Amino acid sequence: MSWTDERIEKLRKMWEGGATASQIAEELGGVSRNAVIGKAHRLGLKARPSPVKPNEKTARPAPAPRKSKADDPVETESPQEAAPPPPAAAAPAPERRTPPPPPPAAAAAAEPATEKPATPQPRIVSVGPGGFLRQGPGDQQQPIPPAPPRRLVPAKPSPEIADKTSLLDLNDRICRWPMGHPGEPDFHFCGEKVNPGFPYCVEHCGRAYQAQLPRGARRPPPPMPFGGPRVR
DNA sequence: CCCTGATTCGC
DNA sequence: GCGAATCAGG
Numbered sequence: 231m232s233w234t235d236e237r238i239e240k241l242r243k244m245w246e247g248g249a250t251a252s253q254i255a256e257e258l259g260g261v262s263r264n265a266v267i268g269k270a271h272r273l274g275l276k277a278r279p280s281p282v283k284p285n286e287k288t289a290r291p292a293p294a295p296r297k298s299k300a301d302d303p304v305e306t307e308s309p310q311e312a313a314p315p316p317p318a319a320a321a322p323a324p325e326r327r328t329p330p331p332p333p334p335a336a337a338a339a340a341e342p343a344t345e346k347p348a349t350p351q352p353r354i355v356s357v358g359p360g361g362f363l364r365q366g367p368g369d370q371q372q373p374i375p376p377a378p379p380r381r382l383v384p385a386k387p388s389p390e391i392a393d394k395t396s397l398l399d400l401n402d403r404i405c406r407w408p409m410g411h412p413g414e415p416d417f418h419f420c421g422e423k424v425n426p427g428f429p430y431c432v433e434h435c436g437r438a439y440q441a442q443l444p445r446g447a448r449r450p451p452p453p454m455p456f457g458g459p460r461v462r
Numbered sequence: 463c464c465c466t467g468a469t470t471c472g473c
Numbered sequence: 474g475c476g477a478a479t480c481a482g483g
Contacts, residue, residue: 233475251467265476267467272474278467 231260233269245270245278395421405431407438 231237237258244254251266258266270276395404395418405420407430422431430438 250465252465262476263467264478268469268476269474271468276468 231258238269238273241266241269242273242275245275248278395419402429405429405434407431407434 233241240258241254244257245251245266249257251263251270255261255263255266261269403424405422405424407420408417409420410417420431420434422433424430425432428438
């Protein structure tokens with residue numbers, strides 16, 4: 231494959247959007263991850279949190295021979311090697327691509343719902359069909375968005391929850407899917423037998439682990455569609 | 463081991 | 474210019 235303008239542009243957008251080289255390569259097709267990285271560097275775009283040590287002393291004390299197809303010529307030792315390294319504080323934003331499946335709600339949520347309005351720094355993206363980046367599942371859905379109209383009641387073992395699964399009844403064999411809102415008197419857990427290997431029963435696994443969004447799913451404003459789905 | 467990006471260097 | 478091989482950190 232050759233680097234057409236479209237492919238370059240896609241590479242640019244995805245790279246700047248935070249997609250990994252592997253994702254980009256997979257999306258573009260016909261190129262390897264290395265090809266993407268190499269091209270990205272050649273394009274001049276780089277400067278992304280790299281796992282490699284930002285050690286300013288990037289001298290090559292032991293440059294291992296990578297290809298001995300031809301004998302290395304005489305390596306001329308230049309006596310100019312004095313680069314004053316100004317200490318530069320790097321602030322690499324951590325970035326993870328595929329976040330784990332969303333647990334529906336905090337199990338024993340006695341948390342005062344602290345307002346956490348913005349975490350715009352680490353952009354969590356994943357590449358959807360067509361190469362657009364979509365937000366992580368965290369902002370796609372909010373399993374329990376409506377404000378819990380909590381009215382706290384004195385701890386009274388009402389018969390309503392007598393046979394409900396309480397927090398203390400949880401073990402790794404029963405479904406931990408929360409029913410209702412924490413703090414409410416009838417809050418309990420599903421209690422069904424779990425789908426083996428999962429923390430939830432079969433039914434709630436279906437809700438916890440949502441499949442890929444259908445292409446037609448109405449989601450008009452994904453902030454960075456990268457040109458949108460491919461038109462084939 | 464897996465992943466990541468960076469770099470080198472033969473082509 | 475391209476990208477496999479390699480390096481190096483997480």
